[in-house]
Amino acid sequence: MAMLQNVFQIVLLFFVLVSIHEWGHFYFAKRAGILVREFAIGFGPKVLSFVRGETRYTLRLLPIGGFVRMAGEDPEIVQINPGQRIAVALQDDKVTHIYMNDFERRTDAVQGVVEDIDLERDLFVRMDIEGELHRFAVHPQAMMVSKDKETQIAPWDRQFGSKTVGQRAMAIFAGPMMNFVLAFILFVTVVFMAGVPDKVKVADVMEGKPAAQAGLMKGDLILSVNDEPIGTDRGKLTSMIQQSAGKTMVWIIERNGEQLRTEVTPQLEQEVGLVGVTLTTQTRPASVIEGFTSGAQSMYSATETILDGLGKLVTLQFKMDDLGGPVRIVEFTSEQASAGWTQYIFWTALMSLYLGIFNLLPFPALDGSRLVFLLLEALRGKPVDPSRESMVHFIGFAMLMLLMIAVTYNDILRLIKG
Structure with missing residues (x-):
């Protein structure tokens, strides 16, 4: 029974920390009017997936993080070009669905060859239908359907890049910010529990x-x-x-x-x-004022400790055994869970604080790096080439994954050797 409780608390810690982080990105992106295509917990193959509103929510196999995919951050997956045959479904004289294949099944749709199309700014499609040109307005929430997979179009005003630097920076910073908020709430909770x-x-x-x-x-x-x-x-x-x-x-x-x-x-x-x-x-027992002041002091002290450790990491003043990956985090979380709820909540607060601080590091693929690119855009008056920025983040993500594999391998060896 105790083992089942530990497993539950380990899963709960991961789920809460990642969810609150990604929810921060999600909420402020939606506030800015950005189309959020996917809200994902984990990476890799999908385990569970469902759609609510405009967003697909997914639980993925590898519990090593999560992501919020916003329209315009990456090149759109589905493209329609002049000369391509499509079928469109109309409602109130506006295109609501654009079908890319299986035309024989689209009996209620109008088929034709694309002459011109704009799904970002003017929202129209001009088609050659049996030798006659027809122009249709496209609904701003129209769906492109390819092999039964639906993808909502993203007009320019719904894309990440259309928003002000401040709005985009807030959508990025909100992830770590929510981790800080959670950490503070948990530190205060510990004070009220422990006195x-x-x-x-x-x-x-x-x-x-x-x-x-x-x-x-x-x-x-x-x-x-x-x-x-x-x-x-x-x-x-x-x-x-x-x-x-x-x-x-x-x-x-x-x-x-x-x-x-x-x-x-x-x-x-x-x-x-x-x-x-x-x-x-x-x-x-702590008074209300003592609860908040002591919680703030605990958070301040923990921040100093975390920054000191990250400083040693940056300056390479560490040994491989000093690093811990998912295996060691699970191991230590199990120990904290066994020590009681007060200790477990304190550990969760530390992990939330660490996640927030770590994500603000100006390392490619992390939120801190994306904020640096936005700062450069604000200073230059124009954005960095999106393809170059994407390449930087891709390389950074690959380096983080290699580091994750290395520390996980080292953790497993440590467990084997006892």
Whole structure:
């Protein structure tokens, strides 16, 4: 049962992080009026696929990310050229469907040879029908049908490239932004679940050591030492103990709601003073303000750690074993899931934050690189050649996949070797 729960939590983590990221792209693209052709979770072969409105939603086999395919980002798959034979279905004198083949089945459609066609700006098709030229207006949501596969046309005002730099930048940045929003919500949730630090508490006492000799017990709350309030600072107390070998310290503790005074003399061990206690932190329920401020502080600290790790990656200050791919992420997620919901949610917050930051790196194929191209367009006053940009992103994606394969191979070897 525990294993099934871990599997569920691993799948849930991947699904939530990728979905919220891609939903950010999707939502702001739709707000800008961009036609979103596909909303996909995963890569590779389709496992599940359905259409709602103008968008196809797909679940794909390889759980290594996702994508939102917007009209105009890539060359349109279906092209119609002059001289090509087609059939068109009409409704209210407008073309609603353009059939590319299987004309014998299109009994309700008008067949002819294309003389001229514009499906981006003027939205019309002029056809030679049995020697006579006919011009038809094309509906802005008309479908092109090839081998029973429907593709909605994308007029220029529905394409990614037709929008302002600001609108396109927002559609790109929204993915990482949603990961940041989710991370903050989860960090705050953890604070409300775990509480905020209240006092330093004795977690364990070693027999025969100075703390035991002084009468300290498991569960004692340490209020002050040598008239210095300890508060929640375990590091401060540890430092005071280590620097007081052979010196008597006056501890004020709380036990069962009563304050007690005791004297503890650290003994010298390994060149520092030790008293033989394990310290932990007692927590209390967080107020609303504490929940948000502590959550923000956790997010800030985690961001510093992540940026430090990425800095070492960029400057090549790492070993292969320092990197982890999908296998290690699954392994560690399973460990966090086994540790309880609080730890699992904290780990999910970290992963969401990492996903957002990583995607903003100016590396080809990542959102950060696409934002760099938009910045260049804003500075130059014209876009970079789309074919060159696509090539850069393709190369970057291939490099990321090679890195993914390498770290996954290394993770598997590590598991085999134990």
